[in-house]
Amino acid sequence: MHFNDITIKSFHDSLKNGEFKALEVVRELFDKIKKEDVKIHSFLTLLEEEAVEQAERVDLDLASGKNISILSGVPLAIKDNMLIEGSRATAGSRILENYVSSYDATVVGKLKKEGAIFLGKTNMDEFAMGSSTENSAFGVTRNPYDLERVPGGSSGGSVAAVAANFALGAFGSDTGGSIREPAAFCGVVGFKPTYGSVSRFGLIAMASSLDQIGPFAKTVEDAEILFDAVRGEDPFDATSVKKDFFPENDLKKIKELRIGLPKEYFIDGLSADVKNGVEEAIAKLKTLGFKFKEISLPHTKYALSVYYIIMPAEVSANLARFDGIRYDRIKDISESKNGRSMLQEIYFKNRGERFGAEVRRRILLGTFVLSAGYYDAYYAKAQKVRQLVRNDFDEAFKKVDVILTPVTATSAFKIGEKADDPLAMYLSDIFTIPVNLAGLPGISIPVKKYEIGGKELPIGFQLIGKHFREADIFGIGKQYEKI
């Protein structure tokens, strides 16, 4: 079977028409994964037995003439920071190496109800902290377009699983760009919904005022299908909001959407291939009749600093729960030293030995910006500038409906290139971070269809919408990919 050209939409039609059985697809995909994922390393855990059972259920439903949902039998990959009952959830960390979840994340439960199939759990930067998936405690994931390069991160395993045609779609989480940056690096669509659109219950929290769950897919249409299946209010996540979602299919209305180009995003630091790629996307949208307007988001330059104060502060609080008592623990701690109590000894040792370098760095940074004497200068100041960043978007959205920007300043970088320089790594996310700070929806769309083994590395462009106006960016995106 050729998985390259199959989308969720076409898969559903073929399955209903009896062109193949769900079980055949699952068997073939596991063969492919076992053969090819040795090189890429997108999966940490395979869920073959469960996937086969679910495929058999879908085939039975079809055979008995039942109506199946659009996601029935669709093979998906799930980032390893989302819980599937009875399966390991490591979040890419040693400290959760043996943790098995006892319940489903809300997103996972919704997908199960739709009949989707989970192939496995995917690799990620430890606790989603990174832009390259080099920070996983279980090894790096490679970019299917060039095995010497990173797939981006932190949702690198999920994106690679879609790019390598192991899965028709995947889910990741995006705190500062962890869905959109890897999507751009691997030539797939990656979507971060509005903060509050999708429940995070059962997502291992990194920075709670920023985290959102979202899909990876081959097309904008598929991303919309996946989003529609998981969105909605959830009593177990008080930040989730009840909002209606109406896909915008009226072409005339879509064409009337005004697109803004923020001058602060088209900077000298853009590499030539990204600049050309984004210009190509703009030119194509112009031929479709879209009108563009230059806008300004003057506080953009502060976004990175704001993010790297607020996020570590929340990280230092969220990761306090990993104490060496719950989840998983080092077994042989029998005596305390330095005058500590046994309890302290357990905390210090588990956290010191089992968190990786980047996680430790962010916990220390977060502890620093929240500590007495520094709180006002760093954390409180960052919260105020965060409001200024959001105000910029509010002002801009009075003049335009959607904003178009690059996703990254360069295409996928080489493995190891930025591993020793945290600040250089942090700069990978300058175009995606402001969207999280303001809580807006953003999508990364490949400029064109790229071929694995071809000469080009993928480039993406980003569409940013108003709060809860996911329909606008999907609408434009779907028009774009029809060209």
Next chain:
Amino acid sequence: MLKKKDLEKLAELARMDLDGKGEEKLLKDLDKILDYFGELKEANTEGIVPMAGGTASENIFREDSADLNVDKNKAIEAFPENSGGYLKVPPVF
């Protein structure tokens, strides 16, 4: 400039052993990052209300009832050590 002493204090607050190696690099990295944050000083935030995040600004209430559908036995099984339906923790005193 952060000193080694400051780093040890932070690690103490974060309940986390430093690993004894790479601390110089860690200090240098943290300094570089904190130095970068210096740019925020020039941003005029007079009269700006701090943004705590989120998109909804109303309180959300629910009934004070237990409705989480987690199997108690599975929750106990997920704990690193358990015995006879109880969670087992190391001696902490």
